[in-house]
Amino acid sequence: MKLSSRPAAALVGLSLAALALTGCSEEAAGGDSASAGESCAPEDVRLVGQVRNESNPYEASWLDGGDAFAESVGLEQERLTYDGDSTRQQEQVRQVLAGDTDCLVMNILPNGDADTPPIVQGADEAGAFLVTQWNKPADLNPVDYDRWVSHITYDGQESGQQIGQALVDDMGGSGGIIALQGVLDTAAAQDRFAGLEAALEENPDVELLDDQTANFSRAEALEVTRTLLNRYGDEVTGIWAANDDMALGALEALEAAGRAGEVSVAGIDAVPDALTAIEDGDMTATVSSDGPWQGGVGLAMGYCAATGELPVEDISDEDRAFFAEQFLITADNVGDFQAPEADVEAFDCGAVFDRVAEPLS
Numbered sequence: 550m551k552l553s554s555r556p557a558a559a560l561v562g563l564s565l566a567a568l569a570l571t572g573c574s575e576e577a578a579g580g581d582s583a584s585a586g587e588s589c590a591p592e593d594v595r596l597v598g599q600v601r602n603e604s605n606p607y608e609a610s611w612l613d614g615g616d617a618f619a620e621s622v623g624l625e626q627e628r629l630t631y632d633g634d635s636t637r638q639q640e641q642v643r644q645v646l647a648g649d650t651d652c653l654v655m656n657i658l659p660n661g662d663a664d665t666p667p668i669v670q671g672a673d674e675a676g677a678f679l680v681t682q683w684n685k686p687a688d689l690n691p692v693d694y695d696r697w698v699s700h701i702t703y704d705g706q707e708s709g710q711q712i713g714q715a716l717v718d719d720m721g722g723s724g725g726i727i728a729l730q731g732v733l734d735t736a737a738a739q740d741r742f743a744g745l746e747a748a749l750e751e752n753p754d755v756e757l758l759d760d761q762t763a764n765f766s767r768a769e770a771l772e773v774t775r776t777l778l779n780r781y782g783d784e785v786t787g788i789w790a791a792n793d794d795m796a797l798g799a800l801e802a803l804e805a806a807g808r809a810g811e812v813s814v815a816g817i818d819a820v821p822d823a824l825t826a827i828e829d830g831d832m833t834a835t836v837s838s839d840g841p842w843q844g845g846v847g848l849a850m851g852y853c854a855a856t857g858e859l860p861v862e863d864i865s866d867e868d869r870a871f872f873a874e875q876f877l878i879t880a881d882n883v884g885d886f887q888a889p890e891a892d893v894e895a896f897d898c899g900a901v902f903d904r905v906a907e908p909l910s
Contacts, residue, residue: 588857589652591622596848597645597655599629599638605765605794606820607840608658614844615656617891622852633732633764635660642668646675652855653677656847659684661734669697678855680847684735691869698850698861700870701843702909705737708836709744709791711877712815715834716787717752719813724786727777728760729770729799731791738765741791741817758784763795770798778806790816793823793835800831819878819886827883837876841891842904849896858898867908874904 598615600608612628619626629645631638638660645655655677659665665685672679673694682701691697716726728745731738742760749757758781763770770790778785788803790796796816803809810831816823819837826832853859878886894900 589855591624591852591856593652594622594624594852594855595649595653596624596626596852597629597653598626598657598844598848599631599641599655600658601633601660601765602630603628606822607793607818610820610840611658611844614841614846614891615848616844617841617893618845618848618852618896621893621896626848631660633660633766635664638664639667642671646671646677650675650677654680654848654851654855656680656682656844656851658682661732662686662736663734665689669694673697678851678861680850682843682847683737687736692866696854696861697869698854699847699864699868700909701847701873702736702871703838703875704872704906705740706744706747708817708875708877709741709789710748711744711836712817712834713745713748713789714751715877715879716789716813716815717748717755719815719833720755720787722752723754725756725758725781725784726787726789727758727774727781727785729773729788729790729795730760730762731765731795733762738762738791745789755787763790763798765792765794767794767798767801770795771801774799774802775805778802778808785812787813788815790814792816793818793820796832796835797822797826800826819876821887824878824883824887827878827880828887830880834877834879837878837886838873839876842895843873845891845893845896846901846904849898850901853898853901859901864902868902868905870909871902872906872909874906 596619598612600611603609615626629641631641655672657668659668659681662684665681666689676696679697680699685700691700730742749755759777761773763773788799790799793816796814799814803812813833815834817836819835823832823835854861
């Protein structure tokens with residue numbers, strides 16, 4: 550995926566056409582939001598992207614995708630990180646919502662499922678346009694809100710099973726696996742581990758020796774893997790990780806233990822270091838959800854809604870909460886995913902839902 554050197558033609562047209570539309574209400578936050586039928590002038594839109602941290606290459610690429618979209622429409626994205634601290638995330642959101650919010654667009658990665666309801670409630674009361682990704686309670690739905698534009702997630706069971714099967718195949722169909730789980734209060738972590746369990750059910754000669762959480766952290770995964778390697782020794786022939794950061798921490802532990810290249814390792818996110826490790830033969834597989842696309846498309850959805858090009862009420866229920874496409878990466882196709890960059894044509898208002906795989910039931 551290559552970053553276009555100029556905005557997509559349709560977005561340029563959108564910007565010119567939207568200049569003639571009614572500007573955002575100038576009422577302060579907490580007052581009445583812009584009424585139905587009013588739209589924001591493109592230059593009045595405020596874009597905010599929020600993830601856990603930029604030390605995670607996947608999340609950094611998400612914010613980079615947001616920057617690419619913002620630049621394509623002549624704006625800047627405010628990049629926020631909360632270091633995996635739910636309290637800090639909520640405080641940042643409150644601060645953002647304390648200003649003029651009628652033309653505010655937020656693309657947010659909630660730290661866990663329990664963090665999503667207050668974010669949604671705050672944005673709804675302030676009249677901000679919101680897109681969330683990955684984490685939300687099952688009974689909380691965008692269709693029940695006027696400006697919660699969409700929720701994007703991925704079939705974690707599918708990706709967990711994909712890398713689990715790739716791991717089994719690389720192990721020759723037998724052996725012992727240790728599993729590194731993510732933040733347990735997230736559907737992503739729960740579903741991915743369920744996918745691993747499904748893969749193991751189909752491969753009875755592979756044993757799950759142990760599973761421990763490492764909270765999606767490379768540093769924690771290094772320590773957890775070191776402990777489990779000491780405990781199980783040569784029984785460990787595969788390491789399943791719920792994200793690439795943890796897989797890379799596991800690779801560090803293997804190298805320190807003198808077992809680099811002896812144990813199959815798989816993760817999820819397709820971060821650059823993981824792709825390099827696959828290319829070098831040190832890692833087996835990963836799954837890409839395309840971080841740059843996520844960072845850009847979330848802001849694009851909100852922008853298109855705010856400027857009136859894609860009113861929320863015109864978006865189908867199926868597109869308000871959905872699984873997006875994802876891609877298994879192995880040594881056979883890793884070259885196709887190196888150096889991912891945002892394709893701003895994918896952020897055109899007519900294309901933002903092109904990667905819907907299926908509605909989120």
